[in-house]
Amino acid sequence: MSNASLDRVHVLLGVGGGIAAYKAAELVRRLRDAGAEVRVVMTENATRFVGAVTFQALSGNPVRSSLWDESAEAAMSHIELARWADEVIIAPASADLIARLAHGFAGDLLSTLVLTTAAPVSVAPAMNQQMWAHPATQANVERLRQRKVRVLGPAAGSQACGETGEGRLLEVDELIAALVAARGPRSLDGLRVLVSAGPTYEDIDPVRFIGNRSSGKMGFAVAAAAAQAGAEVRLIAGPVSLSTPAGVERIDVRSARQMRDAVIAAAADADIFISAAAVGDYRPETTAPTKLKKSGKALALELIQNPDILAEVGQSAQPPFLVGFAAETNDLEHYARGKLERKRLDMIAANQVGEAQGFECGENALLLIWSGGSEQLALADKRVLAQSLVERIAERYRATRPVVVSA
Numbered sequence: 438m439s440n441a442s443l444d445r446v447h448v449l450l451g452v453g454g455g456i457a458a459y460k461a462a463e464l465v466r467r468l469r470d471a472g473a474e475v476r477v478v479m480t481e482n483a484t485r486f487v488g489a490v491t492f493q494a495l496s497g498n499p500v501r502s503s504l505w506d507e508s509a510e511a512a513m514s515h516i517e518l519a520r521w522a523d524e525v526i527i528a529p530a531s532a533d534l535i536a537r538l539a540h541g542f543a544g545d546l547l548s549t550l551v552l553t554t555a556a557p558v559s560v561a562p563a564m565n566q567q568m569w570a571h572p573a574t575q576a577n578v579e580r581l582r583q584r585k586v587r588v589l590g591p592a593a594g595s596q597a598c599g600e601t602g603e604g605r606l607l608e609v610d611e612l613i614a615a616l617v618a619a620r621g622p623r624s625l626d627g628l629r630v631l632v633s634a635g636p637t638y639e640d641i642d643p644v645r646f647i648g649n650r651s652s653g654k655m656g657f658a659v660a661a662a663a664a665q666a667g668a669e670v671r672l673i674a675g676p677v678s679l680s681t682p683a684g685v686e687r688i689d690v691r692s693a694r695q696m697r698d699a700v701i702a703a704a705a706d707a708d709i710f711i712s713a714a715a716v717g718d719y720r721p722e723t724t725a726p727t728k729l730k731k732s733g734k735a736l737a738l739e740l741i742q743n744p745d746i747l748a749e750v751g752q753s754a755q756p757p758f759l760v761g762f763a764a765e766t767n768d769l770e771h772y773a774r775g776k777l778e779r780k781r782l783d784m785i786a787a788n789q790v791g792e793a794q795g796f797e798c799g800e801n802a803l804l805l806i807w808s809g810g811s812e813q814l815a816l817a818d819k820r821v822l823a824q825s826l827v828e829r830i831a832e833r834y835r836a837t838r839p840v841v842v843s844a
């Protein structure tokens with residue numbers, strides 16, 4: 438696992454207009470050194486000070502400055518960009534930009550993103566010392582602070598305009614240190630998390646199989662959220678067409694037995710196992726070596742039970758913290774409680790499945806149950822839901838597992 442202080446954090450850097458914009462180029466480089474993935478949005482004024490190409494080369498991502506760039510919107514809409522961000526930092530933030538943010542304007546891409554994102558926002562002011570000291574600017578900054586926007590700096594010293602006073606952009610090192618300090622430790626820092634996701638396919642013959650409707654979206658979102666929470670994540674994926682989340686180690690499997698072998702091998706090293714895969718309960722007793730032909734008669738397939746992977750991990754001598762899913766069409770809580778006990782789980786995430794629910798779709802709702810408590814997580818995008826789930830898992834993990842303090 439990387440020790441970088443902003444490991445895998447998605448940082449959206451907003452660059453405002455001002456002579457200090459050139460320092461934002463160094464900030465991009467240093468953010469990436471610290472492990473962050475960086476996307477840059479410039480205000481129109483910022484583009485007069487530094488070229489977008491500089492930020493594009495340093496960040497490795499396209500740079501945006503307009504809401505009306507159709508090809509950029511098609512690649513990643515501004516809503517997706519706002520959701521993508523774990524952190525928004527605006528450096529430098531001019532007096533004008535601060536005023537617009539303080540009053541909730543959304544007349545350009547950057548101010549729109551600040552209104553749209555759920556990520557924490559930091560602003561690093563840089564301007565002439567008189568502008569900074571002006572009561573209008575101070576009132577605007579105070580407004581932002583009250584809204585929990587972090588205000589980083591400014592520093593005092595000699596200014597590009599020849600004056601001396603408060604209004605200089607903080608040094609790049611100071612900006613990074615402030616961002617790292619503000620984020621604090623992450624909930625799964627130092628932990629190894631194993632996630633299973635997707636369906637399993639049980640082959641009937643070389644061209645047919647028994648599968649299920651799982652798309653892998655829920656499990657992949659859980660893996661991504663666990664990685665963002667600081668964990669070292671291994672993902673055992675059934676056959677799905679999803680890309681691997683950043684920073685996650687992925688092992689692809691097809692059948693339940695392959696998934697079982699991969700999970701058992703990885704579980705011994707894991708602190709937490711989250712079993713989101715829809716493992717096929719049955720498989721054909723035999724797989725025909727050649728394509729089965731129509732015979733004009735009914736075809737009977739003899740099905741035998743697959744191993745219960747989660748239950749097997751639960752029976753090991755020192756199981757990891759175990760989180761199962763329960764996919765039910767009826768009596769959700771009743772069946773989920775049964776699985777919690779039978780499979781010796783620390784927590785179960787129960788979801789109602791059926792027509793346009795649970796499987797395949799982009800949204801889900803989860804009833805979390807553990808010994809002595811429960812919580813309903815309301816219908817939400819699976820990526821957002823996964824973040825809430827991971828936070829609850831981290832809380833329960835810390836509450837039930839003793840912290841080992843080395844002498």
Ligand code: PMT
Pocket residue numbers: 635636650651652653654655656693712713714715716717718743744745746747748760761762763764765776788790795796797798
């Ligand atoms: O992939 P998506 O399209 O996003 O859909 C998400 C989902 C509905 C698949 C997911 O949210 C979910 O509910 N996953 C578990 C599905 C399931 O198999 O539930 P179950 O109630 O049959 O199994 C209970 C638990 O035992 C699960 O954690 C399952 O991973 C595990 N299990 C089940 C059978 C088996 N042979 N081995 C297992 O380990």
